[in-house]
Amino acid sequence: MEVFVxxxxxxxxxxxCALDHAARVLLNRAVDNEQADIDALVRELVALGDDVVIGLDITGSLARFLEAVxxxxxxxxxxxPGIAVNRAGHGFAGGERKSDPRDAHTIADLVRTRSLRPILPDDETVIALRLKVTRRREITDDQTRRISRLRQLLGAIHPGLERRLDLTGKGPLVLITRYVTPGEIRSAGHKRIVAYLRKTPHLHAAEALARAALEAAQGQRTVVPGEAVFADMIREIAAEALEARQILGRLDRDIEALLDDHLDGALIRSLPGMGAELTAELIANIGTIDRFPSADALASAAGLAPVIRQSGMSRNWRRAHGGDKALKRVFFQSAFCAVSTRDPLSKAFYDRKRKEGKHHTQAIIALARRRITVLWTMIRSRxxxxxxRKAA
Known part of the structure; x- marks a missing residue:
């Protein structure tokens, strides 16, 4: 008997909540997130039928242990997907009400009536890539906020220096961990600033950086109230930014090593526009290509498959608003990179779409969708x- 859980x-x-093919409730209870309780649940489910399909509204994160068991x-x-559970719940009486038993019943009913993507076990490399990619994005987001805050603080007390420095670079960050205010820079002088900068390994253009700092300091004579407090905070944040750069460097090296070990790493990177970062994000998001029976299924998961909109005599296609945003970003950005680096095939496809009247974003989305078919075929055919090749 089929059992839908x-x-x-x-x-x-x-x-x-467990249902049979006629939507009769076979099981409806709470289960603690403990090994013994989940093992007991497994025995109950196996006793109910010989074909058990289990639907989860969350993958990874809180569900990691449950999935493993x-x-x-x-x-x-x-x-x-959680949004499917939410929308389906509104179709029942009292749709705005929410409870765990109600959601579990809705999930079971969707498993019974829908064709859903499987959750497959990941190998150690995929799990490591997923964790490293997630950690890298967290640090990158924090670093973006940190640099923005540095610009705000430095622009408040020394706007000339803020205009001259690219705070995403290593050298400017090293400079402002010591010298921030116009008075500090003028007192130190060119030689002392250069000597301080050269203490940091692999730091280039120390002379030019020192000259730019001195020019900014010479152009400002006014001392801003609270300047010392501002400078201390800038030095502290700059030190944090330098530490984050080191962590990102280590993560990038780890990701490169993991991609070398992954079966599809080199294969995916052979497609123009798919660098190490985007390849790692793709593998982290899809896990294994076996989850997607066709290129259309992968495009749909990424929200890059066109959606039909039909009402009465009106029938047209529109861009999908759903899909996995992280997966969509990977394909969109890789298509953008391929066009920017002037990959001949990608650029020709993009130019053809522009001549058809599509604007820039539409042409990139069309290219991303075409590249999904190419990428899916590459992985499946090894x-x-x-x-x-003509098919490319």
């Missing part, structure tokens, strides 16, 4: 990108 995942207690028992898992 919905699990509303939570940190401490999951709620489980269920997959180890050989059970089939599928992902039911063949690197070949620009001379």
């Amino acid at each position: 919905g699990i509303d995942v939570a940190k401490e207690t999951h709620w489980v 269920l997959l180890a028992e050989g059970l089939r898992l599928v992902h039911v 063949q690197a990108f070949d620009p001379n």
